[in-house]
Every structure is written in structure tokens, then in C-alpha cells.
Amino acid sequence: MIALLARDLRLAVRAGGGFGLGLAFFLIVTALVPFGVGPEGGTLARIAPGILWVGALLACLLSLDRIFALDFEDGSLDLLATAPIPLEAVVAVKSLAHWLTTGLPLVLAAPVFGLLLNLPGPGYGALVASLAVGTPALSVIGAFGAALTVGLKRGGLLLSLLVLPLYVPTLIFGAEAVRRGAGGLDFATPLMLLAAITAGALAGLPFAAAAAIRVNLR
Amino acid sequence: MSIWDYANPKKFMQTTDRLLPFVAVPAGLMLAAGLLWGFFLTPDDYRQGATVKLLYIHVPSAMMAINAWGMMLVASLVWLIRRHHVSALAAKAAAPVGLVMTLIALVTGAIWGQPMWGTWWAWDPRLTSFLILFLFYLGYIALWEAVENPDTAADLTSVLCLVGSVFALLSRYAVNFWNQGLHQGASLSLDREQNMADVFWYPLLVCLAGFVLLFLTLVLLRTRTEIRLRRLKALEARERMA
Amino acid sequence: MPLRMDRFSAPDASLAVTGLAVARAGIAVLEGVSFALSPGQALVIRGPNGIGKTTLLRTLSGLQPPLAGRIEGAAEAVAYAGHADGLKATLTVAENLSFWAAIHGSAGIGPALAAMNLTALQGRPAGSLSAGQKRRLALARMLVSGRPVWVMDEPTVSLDAGSVALFADAVRAHLARGGAAVMATHIDLGLPGAAVLDLAPFRARPPAEGGLAGRFDNGFDEAFA
Structure with a gap:
């Protein structure tokens, strides 16, 4: 399983692997918002928590179809399905690889983007904490969506349609934590609810995703 | 005779063929009676005026929007566990009906909300939940449409329905947490006397029954159509093979 | 170059289909296919395109x-090699093979590289290989899988004569170690005692003639009778 993780990470950082695309996309979203709503600091500060979370979510969405589609196309997924490691573990490891290459960079870079959007001082801790706790859920929910659409020729748009509604609870609790943090309030409650969603998704969705992949390989 | 016998396409087609008129006609009668009673024979509300009469469409359609998803969930589970094809097709048949019910609830809600709250749309928890439900229906139907092999599509949509149900429920509570709303509390509960006078309550009950029967009629009809479509596909495939 | 490996222990290299x-x-494509394969045996599957070999x-x-x-x-017990090679273009030959060796928990890719004449290419990215070289790498994966039953779909596609001989040697060595192989191929590999199974007689009959159509479709025919 470590070999699979190492392979996926290596593929992501090699040429054409798409590493950093999500981060660049996040940067562009953050940079475009002030053009849309105006440069006034107060407005930006008020909407920053939401924009940062929506931006992270979209950046995550961007690379979801790569999780399984590439392996499906070149036949590796057939081989992984017949390999000695359970397919549920393959899903979990590939979600982890997706998080390490997409979610984690977003978590680390988020304070800089918060700066661009004039996020109030107390919000930074909440931003990093909520993204760190919430982005794994984005990856594993996305992996489930990717597993559903892996056999389809043009699954990208459908994937977004399937996954975005599933992202709603994560987005609500994540953005709420940042909003409370930015307002100087206690953000432990939304953060814990967010952690609960992540834990639940990590525990359950690999099974659903593996079932969907088996159906798609048939 | 076991209930599962009805999952046999032959048995299902025979039974529903005889059953349909007995569902469709009462559905029409109940709906006509309930709506006419509600629209013309009940007084205007002292605060809401005539707009209160949207109640007779809004509440039943909202109820059926949720119940339709519940029915799809049960049918999906039956398909996943017992592999009855009719069950999978019934889930497929119910989805567009549920989608339209959700749309009706949203639209009547907007029309009602305008004079009451002064806005067509507010990010009220219940409105938001229905919007999310609408998206779930869209995704479910889109997945059915996108997958070519019907058995594969049935499996994938069933898994989506199960996972979607959990997340729809989560969203419901998340949305409550996110924004306390404008909506009045539950109008349909055992202590209804406090919420609603009998003059409004009885026609509403008739409308609710009418919507349930209407839903049943539409789902049975659509399931029959889906079974015929499936038959057509099988015949075409055989034609190609021969 | 002969491949030195221990004989297979459990799981056993036998496969029986009834x-x-x-x-x-x-849609049913084949029915009534039966065969038995014991360690050391190879089965070659033949049949026209579209009959259902894959x-x-x-x-x-x-x-x-x-x-x-x-x-x-x-x-x-089964190691599968399909039409697609399952290679990552941006990984080197050695990286591709090491990955599958690690997944299957087998040590050392050296013998497998040597057996498929890939040792000189091991530092090259798989994307820069020719189709035949990629095929050889995909077959080397069978060697590192350490599994006793090889199931291969057109393994010799895009291989030149020399590579086909290499592949035949590898299969022979695999059989000699007590392995078994099922392959769909039209090339005669000169395998000792390989059985040939022609699928043409097993083509699924239409349901009207008593063939299988799945429970649902049968129920349908009744429903519309």
C-alpha cells in the first residue's frame, strides 16, 4: 500500500501529473474575487471565509477525475482490482494521495490567500484548522464520485454534479468555523462537526467507492 | 404467496394492469375534491389572505418530494440485496416524479413567500434543504442517463442513492445549524390544533391522500414504461446477435 | 535465461471451469464452457473476433x-494481463515493475527484466518505449506477480519474432515451475502439451432456442407472451 501511495505521489509530481494546478486555481479564484466585488477591505474581509472555502472546494474538484480515470484507461485499475490488496484500501490510499497533492498544499497556502482577501487576524487559525480537518473529506467524497463515473467517456461534468451536493455539509461547517474564527468567536463546535463528517466519510465511503469500481469494471 | 412474487416482471405487469384504474381514478377524485374544497370552500386566513390556499399544493408536494426519495432508497436497497430488476426500475421511474414534486414545492413556496416574507427566495433552512434535494435528484437522474448498461446503471445509482441519503440528511442538519429560518414550525403534527384550524386541516388531508395516490399512479405507469423499454432493449440486443 | 524461483506453494495452480x-x-455471449487445468498445463483459447474471449x-x-x-x-492465484499494458508513461521501466513487485510482495525485479530482455531499458520512461517493448514490460509484470495461473489476453500483440520466442521461453519456464497459463492467442508458441479450446461451439444461443438470457429477460418474455 505504501508502494501505491509512493507511485501516486510520484506520478503527481512528474511532468503532466497536475501537481500544483489546484493551488494555482485557488490563487486565481482568490485573485479574481476582488475584481468582482471591488477592492474595499471591509467587504473582502466579510466574504473571505466563504470565498476561501469555496475556492478550496473547487480546486479540489478540479483534479478529482484523475483519481481513477487514468488508471482505468491504461488498464492499471483492472490489475489493482486483481491485486492482493483489497480495493477498499486502494480507494483509501488513492484518496490519501489526492489529499497530499491537492488538499495539503491548500491548507499550507491558505493563510497567504487569506492575507490577499483581508481575512481578520483571529481567522487564520480557524482557516488552517478547518481546511486541515475538512479537506480529507473533500478528497474521499470526491473519490467516491470519481469511482461512480470512472467508466464514462465524458464523466467530468457529471462528476461535478454528483459530488458538489455531497460537499454541502463540509462546506457549511468549514466556512462557519472560519467565519466564527474571524469574528473572534469560539469555533470549536463547527470544527468538531466538520471532524465528525471527515471521520464518517473516511470510514464509510471507501467501501461504497470500491463497490462502484467493481461494478464499473464488470 | 410472498411479496417478492410481484418483483417478477410478468406478475408485476399483470397486477398493475388491473390495479392502475383503482389507483388512478381515486387519485383524480381526491385531488379534484381536495383542491376544490381547499380553494373555494375555505375562508381566507385573517393574516395571509387568499395566499394561504397555496397550502393545498405546497404541503403535499413537499411531503411527496421527500417521500419519493425515501421510496427510491427502499427500492435501491431491495435491488442491491435481492437483485429484483423491477425494483431498480421503480426507483428509476420515481426519480423524475420526485424531481417535479420538489420543483412544485420550491415554486409554490416562492409564490407564497413573496407576499408573506416580501421575497421570492430566502436562504431559509427548509428552502435550502429542498434546493439541495433538487440537486440530489438531478445527479441521480443524470447518472441513470449517463450509464449505458442498465444493470451497471442500477447498481451505481443505488449506491449513489444510499450515500446521497446519508448526505442529504447531514445537509439538512448542517443547514439548520447554518441559518435559523423564517419558516413556521411543523404544521403537521399531533398537536395540530395549536397550528391549524379544522377548516384548513380536512381539505389538506384529502389533498395529501390525493398526492400520495397521484405519486403511486405516476410511478406505476412509469415503471411499466421502463419495463417495456428494457424489454425493447433486450429484443434489440438479440436482433443484433442473431 | 532461465528464471530461478521456487515452485508455487498454495494457492494451487489448478483451475477448473464447469x-x-x-x-x-x-447479454450472454458464451455458455457451457468447461475445462480443467492442472499445474504445468497451458490452455490456448481460440475463436473469431467478438465471440467473448476477453x-x-x-x-x-x-x-x-x-x-x-x-x-x-x-x-x-490468477495474474491477469489484458489488452492494455497498465503502464505509467512518466515512470521508468524499473519503477513500473518495482511497483507491481511491491504490490504482490515479491522481491527483486532483476530476473524478470532479464527474462524479457529489458535490463538495458530499465532507466527509460515507459512512455518512450515502443509498443513491443511496452508489451514485454507488461509480460515481465506477470513474472513478478508470483502468481501461479497466468491469464493473458492476446499477449503477443505487437511483439516481434525474437520477443515472441522470449515470451514462449518465459511461459515454458513458468509451466515447468508448476504454473499454469490460459491465453487467447492466434500464434503457435510451441508450448509442450498445450490444449486448444475453440470457443465457436460455446456461442450463446438466443433465448428462443433455450439459451440463457438472464433471469430478468426470461421473466420479460413471459410478461409479454
């Missing part, structure tokens, strides 16, 4: 369930 029916996209091999590998019939033999 009355197997397989379906492609929900479907049969995928079913044997456990990638899809059979429509009817029984497959005896552990799915964990």
Missing part, C-alpha cells in the same frame, strides 16, 4: 461474475 456462461454488457478471461480473473456455472480455483 458450465460457465459469461455476459458482455448484460469476457471469458476477465471472468476467470474475477473481474466480473459469471452468468452461470462454476469456477474452481482461487481468484488470488
Whole structure:
């Protein structure tokens, strides 16, 4: 399983692997918002928590179809399905690889983007904490969506349609934590609810995703 | 005779063929009676005026929007566990009906909300939940449409329905947490006397029954159509093979 | 170059199939397929295009369930090689192979590289290989899988004469170690005692003539009778 993780990470950082695309996309979203709503600091500060979370979510969405589609196309997924490691573990490891290459960079870079959007001082801790706790859920929910659409020729748009509604609870609790943090309030409650969603998704969705992949390989 | 016998396409087609008129006609009668009673024979509300009469469409359609998803969930589970094809097709048949019910609830809600709250749309928890439900229906139907092999599509949509149900429920509570709303509390509960006078309550009950029967009629009809479509596909495939 | 490896222990290299029916996209394509394979044996599957060779091999590998019939033999015993090579273009030859060796828990890719004459290429990215070289790498993966039953779909496609001979040597060595192989191929590899199974007689009959159509479609025919 470590070999699979190492392979996926290596593929992501090699040429054409798409590493950093999500981060660049996040940067562009953050940079475009002030053009849309105006440069006034107060407005930006008020909407920053939401924009940062929506931006992270979209950046995550961007690379979801790569999780399984590439392996499906070149036949590796057939081989992984017949390999000695359970397919549920393959899903979990590939979600982890997706998080390490997409979610984690977003978590680390988020304070800089918060700066661009004039996020109030107390919000930074909440931003990093909520993204760190919430982005794994984005990856594993996305992996489930990717597993559903892996056999389809043009699954990208459908994937977004399937996954975005599933992202709603994560987005609500994540953005709420940042909003409370930015307002100087206690953000432990939304953060814990967010952690609960992540834990639940990590525990359950690999099974659903593996079932969907088996159906798609048939 | 076991209930599962009805999952046999032959048995299902025979039974529903005889059953349909007995569902469709009462559905029409109940709906006509309930709506006419509600629209013309009940007084205007002292605060809401005539707009209160949207109640007779809004509440039943909202109820059926949720119940339709519940029915799809049960049918999906039956398909996943017992592999009855009719069950999978019934889930497929119910989805567009549920989608339209959700749309009706949203639209009547907007029309009602305008004079009451002064806005067509507010990010009220219940409105938001229905919007999310609408998206779930869209995704479910889109997945059915996108997958070519019907058995594969049935499996994938069933898994989506199960996972979607959990997340729809989560969203419901998340949305409550996110924004306390404008909506009045539950109008349909055992202590209804406090919420609603009998003059409004009885026609509403008739409308609710009418919507349930209407839903049943539409789902049975659509399931029959889906079974015929499936038959057509099988015949075409055989034609190609021969 | 002969490959030195221990004989296979459990799971056993035997595979027995009785009355197997397989379906492609929900439609039965083959029915009544039966054969038995014991350690050291190879089975060559023949048949016209579209008869269901790939479907049969995928079913044997456990990638899809059979429509009817029984497959005896552990799915964990089977190593599958399909039409696609399963290679990552941006990884080197050695990286590709090491990955599968690690997944299957086998040590050392050196012998497998040597057996498929890839040692000189091991630092090259797989994307820069020719089609035949990629094929050889995909076959080297069978060697590192350490699994006793090889199920291969057109393994010799795009191989030149020399590479076909290399591949035949590898299969012979595999059989000599007590392995078994099922392959769909039109080339005679000169394998000792290889049985040939022609699929033409097993083509699924239409349901009207008593063929399988799946429970649902049968129920349908009744429903519309």
C-alpha cells in the first residue's frame, strides 16, 4: 500500500501529473474575487471565509477525475482490482494521495490567500484548522464520485454534479468555523462537526467507492 | 404467496394492469375534491389572505418530494440485496416524479413567500434543504442517463442513492445549524390544533391522500414504461446477435 | 535465461471451469464452457473476433461474475494481463515493475527484466518505449506477480519474432515451475502439451432456442407472451 501511495505521489509530481494546478486555481479564484466585488477591505474581509472555502472546494474538484480515470484507461485499475490488496484500501490510499497533492498544499497556502482577501487576524487559525480537518473529506467524497463515473467517456461534468451536493455539509461547517474564527468567536463546535463528517466519510465511503469500481469494471 | 412474487416482471405487469384504474381514478377524485374544497370552500386566513390556499399544493408536494426519495432508497436497497430488476426500475421511474414534486414545492413556496416574507427566495433552512434535494435528484437522474448498461446503471445509482441519503440528511442538519429560518414550525403534527384550524386541516388531508395516490399512479405507469423499454432493449440486443 | 524461483506453494495452480456462461454488457455471449487445468498445463483459447474471449478471461480473473456455472480455483492465484499494458508513461521501466513487485510482495525485479530482455531499458520512461517493448514490460509484470495461473489476453500483440520466442521461453519456464497459463492467442508458441479450446461451439444461443438470457429477460418474455 505504501508502494501505491509512493507511485501516486510520484506520478503527481512528474511532468503532466497536475501537481500544483489546484493551488494555482485557488490563487486565481482568490485573485479574481476582488475584481468582482471591488477592492474595499471591509467587504473582502466579510466574504473571505466563504470565498476561501469555496475556492478550496473547487480546486479540489478540479483534479478529482484523475483519481481513477487514468488508471482505468491504461488498464492499471483492472490489475489493482486483481491485486492482493483489497480495493477498499486502494480507494483509501488513492484518496490519501489526492489529499497530499491537492488538499495539503491548500491548507499550507491558505493563510497567504487569506492575507490577499483581508481575512481578520483571529481567522487564520480557524482557516488552517478547518481546511486541515475538512479537506480529507473533500478528497474521499470526491473519490467516491470519481469511482461512480470512472467508466464514462465524458464523466467530468457529471462528476461535478454528483459530488458538489455531497460537499454541502463540509462546506457549511468549514466556512462557519472560519467565519466564527474571524469574528473572534469560539469555533470549536463547527470544527468538531466538520471532524465528525471527515471521520464518517473516511470510514464509510471507501467501501461504497470500491463497490462502484467493481461494478464499473464488470 | 410472498411479496417478492410481484418483483417478477410478468406478475408485476399483470397486477398493475388491473390495479392502475383503482389507483388512478381515486387519485383524480381526491385531488379534484381536495383542491376544490381547499380553494373555494375555505375562508381566507385573517393574516395571509387568499395566499394561504397555496397550502393545498405546497404541503403535499413537499411531503411527496421527500417521500419519493425515501421510496427510491427502499427500492435501491431491495435491488442491491435481492437483485429484483423491477425494483431498480421503480426507483428509476420515481426519480423524475420526485424531481417535479420538489420543483412544485420550491415554486409554490416562492409564490407564497413573496407576499408573506416580501421575497421570492430566502436562504431559509427548509428552502435550502429542498434546493439541495433538487440537486440530489438531478445527479441521480443524470447518472441513470449517463450509464449505458442498465444493470451497471442500477447498481451505481443505488449506491449513489444510499450515500446521497446519508448526505442529504447531514445537509439538512448542517443547514439548520447554518441559518435559523423564517419558516413556521411543523404544521403537521399531533398537536395540530395549536397550528391549524379544522377548516384548513380536512381539505389538506384529502389533498395529501390525493398526492400520495397521484405519486403511486405516476410511478406505476412509469415503471411499466421502463419495463417495456428494457424489454425493447433486450429484443434489440438479440436482433443484433442473431 | 532461465528464471530461478521456487515452485508455487498454495494457492494451487489448478483451475477448473464447469458450465460457465459469461455476459458482455448484460447479454450472454458464451455458455457451457468447461475445462480443467492442472499445474504445468497451458490452455490456448481460440475463436473469431467478438465471440467473448476477453469476457471469458476477465471472468476467470474475477473481474466480473459469471452468468452461470462454476469456477474452481482461487481468484488470488490468477495474474491477469489484458489488452492494455497498465503502464505509467512518466515512470521508468524499473519503477513500473518495482511497483507491481511491491504490490504482490515479491522481491527483486532483476530476473524478470532479464527474462524479457529489458535490463538495458530499465532507466527509460515507459512512455518512450515502443509498443513491443511496452508489451514485454507488461509480460515481465506477470513474472513478478508470483502468481501461479497466468491469464493473458492476446499477449503477443505487437511483439516481434525474437520477443515472441522470449515470451514462449518465459511461459515454458513458468509451466515447468508448476504454473499454469490460459491465453487467447492466434500464434503457435510451441508450448509442450498445450490444449486448444475453440470457443465457436460455446456461442450463446438466443433465448428462443433455450439459451440463457438472464433471469430478468426470461421473466420479460413471459410478461409479454
